[in-house]
Amino acid sequence: MPQPPRTVLLVLFDHVQSLDVTGPLEVFTGAERLAPGSYRMRTASLDGRPVRTSSGLTLVPDLALGAAPDPHTLLVPGGEGTRRPDPALVEWLRARGPGVARLVSVCTGALLLAAAGLLDGRRATTHWAYCDRLAREHPAVTVEPEPIYVRDAHVATSAGVTSGIDLALALVEEDLDRETALTVARHLVVFLRRPGNQAQFSAQLAAQTASREPLREVQRWITEHPDADLSVDALAVRARLSPRHFARAFTAETGTTPGRYVDRVRLEHARRVLEDTSASVEEVARASGYGTPEAMRRAFLKALGTAPAEYRRRFHPVLPR
Incomplete structure (x- = not known):
């Protein structure tokens, strides 16, 4: 029997970094075009209303987080909106995060996962400028400032912006195959793939x-x-x-x-x-x-x-x- 599509739910909030959303979204959508039925993409904000990114772009979500079905992959992007996390968003992550098959963050999205206790006892990374803050505010997290992304069991965190694309390509290769990920990378004109342990610099x-x-x-x-x-x-x-x-x-x-x-x-x-x-x-x-x-x-x-x-x-x- 064919495997059902993996639902990828991207969390949206005001002052999110637009590329943290659109980069991985383009990777998974590209994989779906090449392998129909492999992924189902969904975007959601707390109340289902449009959000304004840190660059001024308006994103219209598919639905509210409360109405979102349980995803296979829950992806939390970064941006200025993670600096002072919305308590309601943190509580939603705390409640829903433990039940997903794969938990992913891009850039300072790791701060939201950490605030929800989802990185406790795990290795993680974030944008180099916020690694010290992540380690200071969440001592239960083992912060690795060098790699562009870190995998710890079903949790994957990335350093930010373009490294979110690298991580998404790695996940597509893991879910499907290297050729699909390579084709997506070629279409996006990016390398397949920078390894997770490559330095952020x-x-x-x-x-x-x-x-x-x-x-x-x-x-x-x-x-x-x-x-x-x-x-x-x-x-x-x-x-x-x-x-x-x-x-x-x-x-x-x-x-x-x-x-x-x-x-x-x-x-x-x-x-x-x-x-x-x-x-x-x-x-x-x-x-x-x-x-x-x-x-x-x-x-x-x-x-x-x-x-x-x-x-x-x-x-x-x-x-x-």
């Missing part, structure tokens, strides 16, 4: 952008050519500075040393290639600037606590290792 975001154009050009060059000679001497030539002056200026303007910046770019490149291609570990090591598989293995063990072959196994169980 990429190397480019974690480091400041240099103010001087020669140093910004070096940052771009490093990102686009991880397999090049990225020694301080070589990069200094590109910046038209002496090695000593370059190293000092790069660190002062980006907040990290050239070596650490290069290490992070190479690690990100290697992870992405392992996740998204069938290239061998040796090919990945060479393309990412490690030179040898052993050098890449040491970098992965130091940064991630796992070897490249094991890392790939999470995404492609049958691809070359």
